[in-house]
Structure formats: structure tokens, C-alpha cells
Amino acid sequence: EPEVTQTPSHQVTQMGQEVILRCVPISNHLYFYWYRQILGQKVEFLVSFYNNEISEKSEIFDDQFSVERPDGSNFTLKIRSTKLEDSAMYFCASGGVHEQYFGPGTRLTVT
Amino acid sequence: GNSVTQMEGPVTLSEEAFLTINCTYTATGYPSLFWYVQYPGEGLQLLLKATKADDKGSNKGFEATYRKETTSFHLEKGSVQVSDSAVYFCALANSGGGADGLTFGKGTHLIIQP
Numbered sequence: 001e002p003e004v005t006q007t008p009s010h011q012v013t014q015m016g017q018e019v020i021l022r023c024v025p026i027s028n029h030l031y032f033y034w035y036r037q038i039l040g041q042k043v044e045f046l047v048s049f050y051n052n053e054i055s056e057k058s059e060i061f062d063d064q065f066s067v068e069r070p071d072g073s074n075f076t077l078k079i080r081s082t083k084l085e086d087s088a089m090y091f092c093a094s095g096g097v098h099e100q101y102f103g104p105g106t107r108l109t110v111t
Numbered sequence: 112g113n114s115v116t117q118m119e120g121p122v123t124l125s126e127e128a129f130l131t132i133n134c135t136y137t138a139t140g141y142p143s144l145f146w147y148v149q150y151p152g153e154g155l156q157l158l159l160k161a162t163k164a165d166d167k168g169s170n171k172g173f174e175a176t177y178r179k180e181t182t183s184f185h186l187e188k189g190s191v192q193v194s195d196s197a198v199y200f201c202a203l204a205n206s207g208g209g210a211d212g213l214t215f216g217k218g219t220h221l222i223i224q225p
Contacts, residue, residue, distance in 0.1 A: 004154075031210055043155065043200065045212030055210030091154060098143050098162050098204075100213060102155040 002026045004103035006092050012109045016081050021106045023075045025094030032075045033093040033100060034067065036060070043091065049075065082110045113138045117201045117216035124191055125224055132186040132219045134175075134201035142203040144168075144177050144184040145213065149198045158186075158199070196223045 005024045013019050025032050034046040047057040049067055066078045075094075079086055087110045093100040117134045124130060136142065146158040146168070159168030164179035173188045184201060201216040 033212060035212075042217045043202075043213075043215040045214065048210040048212055050210050056212055058212065093155075098160060099157060100204075101157060102147075104154040 004092055004094055004101055006090075006103040006106050008106060009104070010107045010109070012111065013082055015084060015110055019079050019082055019108065021077045021079075021090050021092075021108070023077075023092030023094075023103055024073050025075055025092065026101060027073070029094035029096060029101075031055075031095050031100075032067075032069070033095075034077045035091045035093065035102075036088040037091065037105075038085075038088045046077070079108075082108075084110050086110050113142070113203060113205070113214040115201050115203055115214055115216035117199075117219055119217070120198075120220035121222050122219055123222045123224065126193055127190045128223075130186070130188040130191045130195075130221070132199055132201075132221070134184045134186065134216060136182050136184065136201075136203050138182075138203055138205065138214075140205060141179075142205055144175070145202045145204070146173070146175055146184070146186050147200040147202060147215075149200065149218070151197070155200065191221075191223050193223045193225050196221055 007022045032049040037043045047061045048055045064080045068076050089105045091105045092103045114137045143162045145160045147155040148158045159170040161168040161177035167176045175186045198218045200218045202213040205211045
């Protein structure tokens with residue numbers, strides 16, 4: 001069964017550094033998403049991406065975040081200058097109109 | 112804006128007990144409703160969904176009915192197993208299209224004891 005994959009599973013970085021989180025969505029899906037889950041809190045929507053551009057973004061997705069689909073398979077989330085409060089589990093998802101399938105997540109730890 | 116409220120956990124039950132996890136929502140228009148499950152150390156898995164009022168979503172013995180009049184989507188299972196222990200998230204998406212992000216509830220941690 002096709003699945004969404006994410007790399008790395010765990011990323012540790014120092015405050016102020018740039019990080020890139022990578023995702024390979026399910027191949028025939030058209031919509032791509034990023035979410036985050038701070039430890040002990042709810043899953044929060046960051047951004048959706050369709051037809052090679054951002055479709056919707058939340059208030060969390062400020063100028064320090066960017067997304068890219070650099071080739072036909074990968075979908076990346078870049079955080080330009082990480083802050084301590086960016087420490088969270090980041091989930092990629094892909095899907096169609098009524099379904100979103102999630103990857104296993106990348107745990108980002110900012111020290 | 113959209114919001115989802117679900118019962119706080121943890122919910123602890125014995126094996127074969129009946130399960131209900133309450134979920135209510137606030138949204139404009141006619142959202143689609145979902146239940147996701149997160150097993151320890153894993154990502155979110157879509158458990159079931161309903162896209163319009165009175166629809167019943169079902170999967171793996173779980174079911175939930177989209178009740179527009181009470182803005183609810185309660186999750187039920189007739190006989191739970193130890194393997195059902197996980198965190199369950201209720202979520203909604205606006206009906207505007209696939210680009211809409213999901214709005215999640217806080218999650219309910221379910222613990223099933225043998």
C-alpha cells in the first residue's frame with residue numbers, strides 16, 4: 001500500500017540554524033500539506049500546496065517558513081532560522097479532496 | 112473560525128467494553144469530518160470519515176455519524192480490544208476543496224486494559 005514517507009525521523013539543530021524537512025507524498029496525489037504537533041498539544045495546520053503553489057497557510061506559517069516541490073516526488077519544508085519554540089513533530093500529508101494521508105513525522109529538536 | 116472539541120482523556124476501559132469518544136465542532140458551511148488514530152510512535156492514520164450530514168463513516172469496527180443538528184461526530188465501537196489503545200483525533204475540513212487544512216481536536220488518549 002502506498003504511503004507518505006518523511007526524512008529524517010529526528011533532527012536536532014541549534015537555534016538560528018536552517019533546517020529542511022523532507023517528504024515524499026503518495027505519487028498520484030495532488031494536494032500536499034505540512035502540520036506540526038508541539039509535545040502535548042494538538043496537531044496544527046501549517047500550509048497546503050497545490051499545482052506548484054501555496055493554496056492556504058495558517059498564522060503559524062510566517063516568513064521563516066517556506067515550502068517547495070523541487071522535483072516530481074519530493075515536498076520540503078524549510079525553516080530559515082530556527083527558534084526554541086519550533087521544537088515539535090512535523091507531519092507531511094498528501095491527498096485529494098476528502099482524504100489526507102499522513103507520514104510518520106519528523107521530530108525537530110531545537111537546542 | 113473552525114474548532115473541534117473532544118472529550119479529554121485518558122479514557123481507560125476494559126477489553127470488550129463499549130467505547131464512545133465525543134466530538135463536537137464549530138464550522139461555517141458544511142465541513143467534512145474525520146477521525147484519525149495515532150498509535151504509539153507512529154503518525155496519524157485516517158480511521159474514518161463522513162462528508163455530509165447523516166453520513167456514517169465506519170472502519171475496523173469503529174463508526175461515527177455526522178449529526179448536523181447537534182454539530183457532533185462521536186466515535187463508537189461496540190467491543191474494544193487492547194490493540195485499540197492509541198490517541199484518537201477528531202478533525203474537520205471545510206468543504207471548499209482539497210487544499211483546506213484540517214482543524215484537529217486535542218486528541219483523546221484511549222487505554223484498553225486486558
